[in-house]
Amino acid sequence: MRFGARRKSVGRIGKSGLDHNRGSFSCFSLQFWLLFLESMKKHDLYVGIDGGGSKTAVVLADHQGITLARVSGGPSNFQIIGTEKASSVVFSLIEHCCATTRYSMNSIVSIVAGLSGAGRESDRSRMRDALIARARRSGITFGHLVIESDARVALEGAFRGKPGTILIAGTGSIALGKALNGSIHRVGGWGRVIGDEGSGYAIGQESLNVVSRHHDGRISAPVLAKLIAERFGLDAQERIITAVYREQFDLASLVPVVLEAAEKGDVESRRIVTHAAVQLSEMVRALVLKLEGASRGMRRQKLPLAMLGGLLTNETVLTKILAQKIVFSLPQITISNAELPPEEGALLLAMHTAKTSNWV
DSSP states (O other), rough: OOHHHHHHHHHHHHHHOOOHHHHHHHHHHHHHHHHHHHHTTTTTTEEEEEEEESSEEEEEEEEOOOOOEEEEEEEEOOOHHHHHHHHHHHHHHHHHHHHHHHHHHHEEEEEEETTTTOHHHHHHHHHHHHHHHHHHTTTTTOSSEEEEEHHHHHHHHHHHTEEEEEESSSSSSEEEEEESSOOOOEEEETTTTOOOTTTTTHHHHHHHHHHHHHHHHOOEEEEEEEEHHHHHHHOHHHHHHHHTTOOOOGGGGGGHHHHHHHHHTHHHHHHHHHHHHHHHHHHHHHHHHHHHHHHHGGSSOOEEEEEESSTSSSHHHHHHHHHHHHHOTTOOOEEEOOOOHHHHHHHHHHSTTTTTTTOO
């Protein structure tokens, strides 16, 4: 009896359409659609890429900047391997990130790729066109796609988009900075033929010049000459000339030997390292002047400097001399570690520039 009455009551409520139940249903429907629309917003994906001559790192994030996936793969320096191969490497890594998270690549609204060799607009355009073409062959259309230099995304990551300076010294060398007004300035990056002072290439080249004069008897550099002969077999004029001019010997590979000889007290090696430190510190000084000229308020503020690249990431006799020269001559500079890796700097740019980048 009570059960029947309860059923009747329930039926009556349904029939009469009391506001309480209908209101609950309408409220549920509204909440459902709001949650659905919110979930659709969260599917907006952003990609940051850092690619060079040895590897490529990719990070995928949602609209809140939460990392969903990261992966690394082979080289993507398109100046060396070509735009077609480089675009295939980059595309496959993005594809892998999306497959890992089970999101469609068409959900990507913005991509920034910081690549070695992308320092000029014409080269950036070539690589961008190649990556667009590669995506379209797979039926994918990206939202925004921007190609930047690897140095630019490293700068963005080093200070999470805030003003600061970076000095990169590996095979080459460049200094890049962001002023208070957001403008970007650079010093160096001219390439090994006319620039790249203080780089691994420059140190290696100068070390073989010293060794050649040692063999001629013009100077004495026994420690350096012995180490290079033992480690690389470059023990005589004919062997050195053959290695450099015929075998494209990697001059930057000599850097560890030069640093070791300098630590052991070899006068000429110490001179080479000191000369490199002076050249690099002058790049920083010139960059600071540019930044202060762009933003007058910067003259009274401390400016962070992150030292990056194969030559500067570990403490050596070179980094010690360099740090001393920078601190002594540029008191407004504070040397600090990079806050984020370059690929996350690219991700920051992808999120910040999504509304201003060119449409694909």
